[in-house]
Ligand SMILES: NC(=O)N[C@@H](CC(=O)O)C(=O)O
Ligand SMILES: [Zn+2]
């Protein structure tokens with residue numbers, strides 16, 4: 400972050416994870432946190448104050464998994480609108496999935512996404528590189544060349560790397576540069592081309608073609624063994640079933656030397672498959688919404704660390720892709736702006752997690768998985784001024800039209816949820832203020 404002439408003084412916030420003797424005041428100058436006693440000493444600098452009495456200051460949120468749609472589908476989202484939605488959601492860094500048009504499968508494509516993020520200036524936009532060329536699951540993409548531009552996370556998300564041999568080679572390859580393979584765990588043969596939801600009692604009643612929960616957990620069982628075999632890093636995207644949690648719990652015990660991590664989305668922490676009763680395609684998502692037992696299992700796993708992180712899987716879609724009969728609509732829902740609220744609703748208000756655990760799952764751990772060294776840092780003098788101010792008690796009714804995203808496929812529309820994000824500061828810059 401370059402030189403600035405304005406200081407930002409945040410007063411009265413409680414730092415989550417801060418030391419007991421650290422006061423609540425924070426001074427932001429040139430992208431760094433300074434001793435608040437410095438505020439106003441240099442008369443040439445303007446001082447902007449934020450009164451944060453009663454608020455929490457947490458390290459800026461990091462989203463390991465979102466879809467920003469640029470290049471190719473700028474009608475659904477652009478990097479700039481996605482970054483604006485992220486800032487409003489309290490995020491200071493987001494990782495943009497590779498399933499754009501064209502796919503982020505070359506160094507040049509990765510540089511392009513990063514540059515669009517820098518132009519937007521609303522926090523870090525970090526490209527995820529594809530595992531296979533064109534996401535076709537056949538041939539490895541330019542993993543090494545993308546790594547040289549700083550890419551550490553590789554994923555064919557939207558598709559599963561279903562060929563075990565290709566998955567093994569990808570894991571072996573990225574080990575050299577400390578990369579990680581983020582897998583969309585879903586056996587394509589079990590999921591089939593026509594399936595559109597979770598296979599079970601609800602799909603049977605509604606006459607919708609489902610796919611079994613085993614399509615997810617069987618791939619995870621295979622991949623954790625490949626991660627152990629290759630001694631490489633595996634990250635499991637959007638874990639959604641109780642069996643997947645059981646496989647992960649087993650794998651983390653069985654292979655303590657392996658680096659296996661997993662994420663859950665906010666929607667899988669709260670929404671259930673019953674919502675499909677109205678055939679509203681807003682609730683069509685991949686992985687599909689699951690029964691309540693699965694929701695309970697992923698919450699417990701997030702609480703005890705079996706699931707390491709929360710990631711939004713923000714998947715904006717234009718109206719003409721979403722407004723179809725359920726079976727024909729696109730998979731995906733937006734989520735950047737509501738993510739923290741849903742985590743507070745499902746984990747904090749239920750007593751399953753405290754704010755320390757929320758910070759770990761939404762900031763510290765995702766930053767570590769993506770190897771983003773200037774994100775997820777404790778808020779101390781000398782650290783990057785990358786933080787989010789949170790009102791732990793605020794609530795609001797979600798309005799899909801009140802958004803910085805270009806898309807409206809919002810499953811929370813009309814629902815009252817915690818509305819915690821008050822301000823976001825990314826590398827010293829105020830990127831959102833309520
Ligand atoms: N989650 C979704 O339902 N859709 C994602 C793809 C994905 O995450 O698998 C998308 O790109 O729209
Ligand atoms: Zn996916």
Ligand SMILES: [Zn+2]
Nearest residue numbers: 496556557712
């Ligand atoms: Zn995704």
